[in-house]
Amino acid sequence: AEAEDGGPQPEKHCGHGRGGMGEDVKRKEDQRFITGRGNYVDDIKKPDMLHCEIVRSPHAHARIENIDKSRALDVDGVVAVLTADDLREYDLATMPTLMADTQDVLVNDKVKFQSQEVAAVIATDRYTAKDGAQKVVVDYDVLEPVVDAEESLEDDAPLIRDDIEGQEDNHCLDWETGDEEATAEVFEEADVTVKEQMLYQRLHPAPIETCGALGDYDPGKDKLTVHMTSQAPHIHRTLFAQVSGIPEHKIRIVSPDVGGGFGNKVPIYPGYVVAAAASYVLEQPVKWVEERSENIQSTGFARDYDMTGELAATDDGEILAVRTDVLADHGAYNAVAQPSKFPAGFFNIFTGSYDIDTAYGSLTAAYTNTAPGGVAYRCSFRVTEAVYLIERMVKVLADELGMDPAEIRRKNFIQPEQFPYESPTGWNYDSGDYEGALDKALEMADYDHYREEQQRRIDEDADTLLGIGISSFTEVVGAGPGKTCDIAGVEMFDSAEIRVHPTGNATVRVGVQTQGQGHETTFAQIVAEELGMDVDDITVEHGDTDTDPYGLGTYGSRSTPVAGAAAAVASRKVREKAKAIAANELEAAEEDITWDRETGEFHVAGAPDRSITITEIAAGAYMNHPSSEEPGLEAVNYYDPPEMTYPFGSYIVVVEVDRETGEVEFEKFVAVDDCGNRINPMIIEGQIHGGLAQGIGTAMLEHVTFDDNGNVTGGDFMNYLLPTSMEIPNFETGHTVTPSPHHPIGAKGVGESPTVGSPPAIVNAVVDAMSHAGITHVEMPMTPDTVWEKLDEAGLST
Ligand code: MCN
Ligand code: CUM
Numbered sequence: 012a013e014a015e016d017g018g019p020q021p022e023k024h025c026g027h028g029r030g031g032m033g034e035d036v037k038r039k040e041d042q043r044f045i046t047g048r049g050n051y052v053d054d055i056k057k058p059d060m061l062h063c064e065i066v067r068s069p070h071a072h073a074r075i076e077n078i079d080k081s082r083a084l085d086v087d088g089v090v091a092v093l094t095a096d097d098l099r100e101y102d103l104a105t106m107p108t109l110m111a112d113t114q115d116v117l118v119n120d121k122v123k124f125q126s127q128e129v130a131a132v133i134a135t136d137r138y139t140a141k142d143g144a145q146k147v148v149v150d151y152d153v154l155e156p157v158v159d160a161e162e163s164l165e166d167d168a169p170l171i172r173d174d175i176e177g178q179e180d181n182h183c184l185d186w187e188t189g190d191e192e193a194t195a196e197v198f199e200e201a202d203v204t205v206k207e208q209m210l211y212q213r214l215h216p217a218p219i220e221t222c223g224a225l226g227d228y229d230p231g232k233d234k235l236t237v238h239m240t241s242q243a244p245h246i247h248r249t250l251f252a253q254v255s256g257i258p259e260h261k262i263r264i265v266s267p268d269v270g271g272g273f274g275n276k277v278p279i280y281p282g283y284v285v286a287a288a289a290s291y292v293l294e295q296p297v298k299w300v301e302e303r304s305e306n307i308q309s310t311g312f313a314r315d316y317d318m319t320g321e322l323a324a325t326d327d328g329e330i331l332a333v334r335t336d337v338l339a340d341h342g343a344y345n346a347v348a349q350p351s352k353f354p355a356g357f358f359n360i361f362t363g364s365y366d367i368d369t370a371y372g373s374l375t376a377a378y379t380n381t382a383p384g385g386v387a388y389r390c391s392f393r394v395t396e397a398v399y400l401i402e403r404m405v406k407v408l409a410d411e412l413g414m415d416p417a418e419i420r421r422k423n424f425i426q427p428e429q430f431p432y433e434s435p436t437g438w439n440y441d442s443g444d445y446e447g448a449l450d451k452a453l454e455m456a457d458y459d460h461y462r463e464e465q466q467r468r469i470d471e472d473a474d475t476l477l478g479i480g481i482s483s484f485t486e487v488v489g490a491g492p493g494k495t496c497d498i499a500g501v502e503m504f505d506s507a508e509i510r511v512h513p514t515g516n517a518t519v520r521v522g523v524q525t526q527g528q529g530h531e532t533t534f535a536q537i538v539a540e541e542l543g544m545d546v547d548d549i550t551v552e553h554g555d556t557d558t559d560p561y562g563l564g565t566y567g568s569r570s571t572p573v574a575g576a577a578a579a580v581a582s583r584k585v586r587e588k589a590k591a592i593a594a595n596e597l598e599a600a601e602e603d604i605t606w607d608r609e610t611g612e613f614h615v616a617g618a619p620d621r622s623i624t625i626t627e628i629a630a631g632a633y634m635n636h637p638s639s640e641e642p643g644l645e646a647v648n649y650y651d652p653p654e655m656t657y658p659f660g661s662y663i664v665v666v667e668v669d670r671e672t673g674e675v676e677f678e679k680f681v682a683v684d685d686c687g688n689r690i691n692p693m694i695i696e697g698q699i700h701g702g703l704a705q706g707i708g709t710a711m712l713e714h715v716t717f718d719d720n721g722n723v724t725g726g727d728f729m730n731y732l733l734p735t736s737m738e739i740p741n742f743e744t745g746h747t748v749t750p751s752p753h754h755p756i757g758a759k760g761v762g763e764s765p766t767v768g769s770p771p772a773i774v775n776a777v778v779d780a781m782s783h784a785g786i787t788h789v790e791m792p793m794t795p796d797t798v799w800e801k802l803d804e805a806g807l808s809t
Pocket of ligand 1: 218270271272273274387388389390391526527528529530533534565566567568569570571572686687688689690691692694695698701758759760761762763
C-alpha cells in the first residue's frame with residue numbers, strides 16, 4: 012500500500028507487506044462466516060436447555076386486569092409461566108433504562124405500547140413455548156392511546172406515565188444549547204433568513220440477526236453466564252449486577268458472533284432479563300430469541316425528530332446564525348442509548364462543517380404509546396439528525412439566494428488552519444479539510460457537466476428532471492473522554508490487552524465487540540504495524556467479560572478512536588519492553604536499541620547487521636529474560652481519549668426524477684470520506700457501501716408507522732421496506748486523509764459516516780430537481796407518491 016499520511020504524525024505508517032496499517036488485508040472472520048461456521052446466540056445449544064416465548068400486548072395502551080396462566084401451564088412441556096408478580100419476588104419486575112428511566116421487564120400494571128412484554132412462557136422447546144404463549148389469557152381494559160408526539164403534548168392527551176410520581180402530562184424532557192438571545196439578535200438584523208420544517212422519521216436498525224439471549228446459571232459454581240446479542244458486554248454485565256444483586260464476578264456475559272448491531276443491540280431488553288432470571292430460578296439454561304416482527308415492534312427505534320431549522324445570512328451567502336427547535340418522540344420510556352449526560356445525544360453538532368458564530372438549539376421530548384427508543388441506527392448519537400438539519404438548510408439557503416450549493420458551502424467552511432476549532436455549541440473539532448473533500452467529490456461527480464445537463468432538461472421540457480444533491484458533513488465519533496461521556500456512571504474509555512507468546516505470535520483482547528465491522532482483522536493490523544509482526548500471527552478476541560479487559564462497547568463509531576488507540580498504546584508498551592529484551596539478546600545497552608518500522612526489527616544503533624525480530628525477542632522474554640525485567644511479554648492499556656475525532660466527507664448524488672410517476676433513479680453516487688489515517692481501505696469501503704445502502708433506505712423507503720389505535724403498521728419486512736441490491740446504485744468512493752492530531756495512529760472512526768452523510772445528499776438531489784419551480788423540501792421516505800405530489804404542487808407533473 013502506498014503511504015498516504017497527509018500530515019504530521021506521531022508515527023508513520025505504510026503497511027510494509029506484513030498486513031499493517033493501510034493494507035487491504037482480507038477479513039480473517041470471513042473464513043468462518045462464508046463456510047457456515049459462525050457462532051451466533053441461536054447456534055449455542057446446552058443440555059436441558061429450555062426456551063422462552065414472550066406474550067406481548069396486542070394493545071398500545073391498556074390496563075391489565077388479570078392474567079390467567081392455567082391453560083398455558085396445562086400444555087405438555089410448558090415448565091413455567093412468568094409474570095411481573097413472579098419477577099417482583101426477585102426484585103426484577105422493572106429495570107433501569109440507559110437514561111435512568113424505569114422500564115417494566117414484564118408489564119406491572121399498564122401496557123404502554125403495542126407488543127410490550129406481558130408474560131413469558133418457558134418450555135422444553137420453542138414450538139411448545141409458543142403454543143403455551145397463545146394459551147395465556149390476559150384481560151385488558153383498553154385505554155385510548157397516543158402515538159404522535161405533538162398530540163401527546165396536548166392538554167387532553169391520555170397520561171401514559173402514571174407510574175412516575177408527580178408526572179401530569181406526557182412531557183419527557185427539555186434541552187437547549189447555544190445562545191438564544193444572541194441568535195435572536197442576529198436573525199433580526201440579517202439580510203436573509205430561511206426556515207424549513209422537516210421530519211427525520213422513525214426508523215428501525217434491522218440487523219439480520221434479531222436480539223436474543225441464552226441464560227445459563229451454573230448452581231455448582233454459583234455463576235450466571237448469559238450469551239447475548241450485545242454491542243457492549245461489559246456495561247451490560249455491570250447493569251445486570253446492579254439490577255439483580257448478583258455479584259459482578261459471578262456474572263459472565265458472552266457476546267458471540269453478532270449478525271449486525273447498527274445500534275439495536277446497545278440497550279438491555281426485557282427478553283435478556285427474563286432469560287437470565289428464568290435460568291437462575293429454574294437452574295436450567297433458558298434461551299430467548301426474537302422473531303423479526305418482535306424485533307421491529309419492540310426493540311429500540313431510531314430518530315423520530317421533528318425539526319425546524321432556520322438560517323440567517325448575508326446577501327452574498329455568509330451564514331451568520333443557525334437556530335433549531337426539535338420535537339422528539341421518545342416512546343413509552345426514556346430509553347435513549349447515548350452518553351448519560353447528553354439527553355439529546357450529540358445533536359448540538361448542528362452547526363456542521365461551517366464556521367457559524369452564533370447558534371441556538373432547543374428540544375422537547377415527549378412520551379408516546381410506542382416502543383421505547385431513541386437508539387441508534389448508525390447515527391453517532393443524533394449526529395444523523397443534526398447533519399440532516401444543517402445540510403438541508405444550506406440547500407434551502409442556496410436556493411433562496413440563487414447560489415450554487417457547492418459555492419455556498421465553500422464560502423462557509425471552517426478552514427484547515429482554524430483547527431482545533433471550537434463550535435458555538437462548545438465542540439472541539441480536531442482536524443478537517445472540508446474544501447479538499449468537496450473538490451474531490453465535485454471532480455469525481457463531473458459536477459459541471461450535470462449542472463449543464465440539468466438546465467438542458469429544464470429548457471427542453473424533458474420527461475425526466477435532473478437533480479444534484481450535495482452533503483458536506485462533519486461527524487463526531489469516539490466517546491469519551493470519560494469526564495464528559497459515561498454510560499450509567501461508567502466512564503467511556505476503552506481497552507486492549509496484548510500477550511505475545513513464547514513462539515512469537517500473539518493474542519489481543521479488546522473491550523469493544525464487533526458486529527460485522529471486521530475488528531478481528533483491523534485490530535490485528537494495528538498491532539502488526541506497531542510490533543513488526545505479521546497480521547496472521549495475531550488473534551483478536553472480544554465479547555467475553557470473563558477474559559477481555561473492561562470496555563464500553565462498539566457503537567458511535569468509537570472502536571477505532573478509543574479501543575484502536577488502546578491497541579496502539581499497548582503495542583508500544585510491549586515494544587518498550589521488547590527493547591530491553593533485545594538489548595539483553597544483542598548484548599548492547601538498552602538506549603542503543605532502535606526499532607525500524609520498515610523491517611519491524613530491533614537494531615543496535617549504528618550496527619544494522621546486529622538486529623533481532625519480535626519472534627526472537629518473544630523467545631527471549633520467556634527463555635532468557637533479562638534480570639532487570641519480569642519474564643513474559645505483554646501489556647494492557649486503558650485509553651481515555653483526550654477528545655473525540657471528527658471524520659467528515661462530501662457526498663454528491665445525481666438523480667433523475669420521472670415527472671409522470673414521481674420515481675427517482677440514481678444516476679451517480681459519489682462518496683468522498685476522510686477518516687484520518689486508514690487501517691484497512693477495503694474494510695472502510697465495505698463500511699461505506701453498507702452505510703450508503705442504509706442511507707438510501709432512510710431517504711427512500713424506511714419508516715415505522717402507526718395507526719390511530721396504536722397498531723404498528725410498519726412492523727414487518729412486508730411493510731418496513733429495506734433497500735435490496737435492486738435499489739442500490741453503483742457507488743463511486745474516494746477519500747482524503749486528514750489525520751486526527753490527538754489519536755496515537757491518527758485514525759478517526761468511519762462506521763457511521765455514510766448513514767449520517769448520505770440522506771441529506773439524496774434529499775437535496777430530489778429537491779434540486781424541482782427547486783427551479785419553487786420546491787424547498789421533500790419529506791423522507793421519498794416514495795414515488797410523495798415525490799409526485801411535490802411535482803404536482805410545482806406544476807411539473809405530466
Ligand atoms: N477502520 C479503518 N480505518 C479507520 C477507521 C475505521 O480501517 N481510520 C475500520 C475499523 O478498523 C473497523 C471498521 O473500519 O474495522 C469500523 O470502525 P469504526 O469506525 O471505529 O466503527 P466501529 O468499529 O466502532 O463500528 C461501529 C459502527 C456503528 S456505530 C454501527 S451502528 C455500525 C457500523 O459500525 N454497525 C455495523 N458498521 C457496521 N458494519 C456491520 N457489518 N455491521 C454492523 O452492525
Ligand atoms: Cu448510532 S448506531 Mo451504532 O452507534 O451502534
